[in-house]
Amino acid sequence: MVSAGTDAAAGGRGISLFLVDKGSPGFTIGRDQPMMGLRGTSHVELTFDDVPLDRQCLLGAEGAGLRLALETLGRVRLAQVGARAIGKATRVLDLMADYARERQQFGSRIGDFQLIQQMLADSASEIVTARLLLHRAAWELDQGGDGRDLIAMVKVHAAETLGRVVDRAVQVFGGMGFCQDLPIERYYRDARIYRIFDGTSEIHRTAIARSLLKRGSGLYDVIS
Template sequence: MQGLRTCSIAITETGAGSDAAGIKTSARKTDAGWLLNGSKCFISDGQWSDFFLVSAKTGEKEISMFMVDKGLPGFTVGKDQLMMGLRGTPHLELYFDDVVLEPLTLLGEQGQGFKLAMGALNVVRLAQVGARALGKASHVLELMVNYVNERKQFGQKIGDFQLVQQHIADSVIEVNAARWMVYKAAWMLDQGFDAREQIAMVKVYAAEMLGRVVDRAVQLFGGMGFCKELPIERYYRDARVYRIFDGTSEIHRTVVAKSTLKKGAVLFDVHR
């Protein structure tokens, strides 16, 4: 394996966001392989990808995954959806109109696509949402600490004011709490344990923690935090989507609640 080609995961549709099983894109089996029809949206990095892992219905209650090369007849790359944040990453629309796929493009077994997607997305949520939110929050917090140690008002550093110190203290506490949650979920994956509930907790907490930290940063930087001259306003905009992509906070709270009602104290008591 040389790693010369890049790919994007194409699951999201206009009517299927958090409900990944609610897709309409379909693949019909033919003598030549498969015939793919449908559309996808918000496909990150699609502009740079050579091929896509596309989820499609292959039966009434069956979802499979296909490897679809960019440039195939009937495969159209649509517009880049401009975002409030994450402006350095394209988010494309994809359209499939009778795209002919060879049999070998089926990834895994027929009907196992949803399971494959959820397994991959669990790792994605931990790494690209949980760990990334943690790293961003840690970076922003360092900027905050440096700034309040330098900025002076009323003849003293603003870091000497107790209300400013509260913003710093709350951010330090929350960043460290998120870090241990990320470590615990990563450790469980390394040990071969099922970490779905832990990753759901990380997704909610780390995403919302990042939002709170960058909001405090805007407040402490004051007018400059709201200006394009500094990166704070960009971090603020970028942070908002963390509570939305890869499953909304509401969806993951539901996952945690349902699992807790079923499994009980094992999800929060280390002695169980």
């Protein structure tokens, strides 16, 4: 288990990361919290109460924990949140398109109705935009940049695209979209956390706005 704390040895100046073994005194593993979605994963409460730590428990350099965490989190955000959200949205759009080709109502395929087409078209456009942004952010990391502004944009855009796509999917599938016989209702429940974990949409928007106020148009001049 990785735990963070201010490091007294560093004069309380920095945050340090520590590895804490299961079974350490003062470290308690609590209940597995039931959740709206992602029910195949666990979300467990951990309590740290005066856990004795020595230098062997230190992860990385003393007082450098925040930098280490931020560097790691940026990449995790891009891959495990941004790319995963886009992948899920793409899968859900494929299911929507298949259903729109097959489902017949009023003598037509529902995919022939323009209001259904709008939901398909908006989903496709938003997914492609999110993918391009993701690739641009990954390219910036490959060039040695920290990519933090683009990663924040990917996080917000991919998470919110996924939310809109799964919502439209429930609509396109009609009553079947609400039933547990199909995976759509599960995708809908699982999507909600993407706007919350790894920094909420509000926090990432705050970071983007702060950067815009500081850097000006350099922030969105990303074509090179």
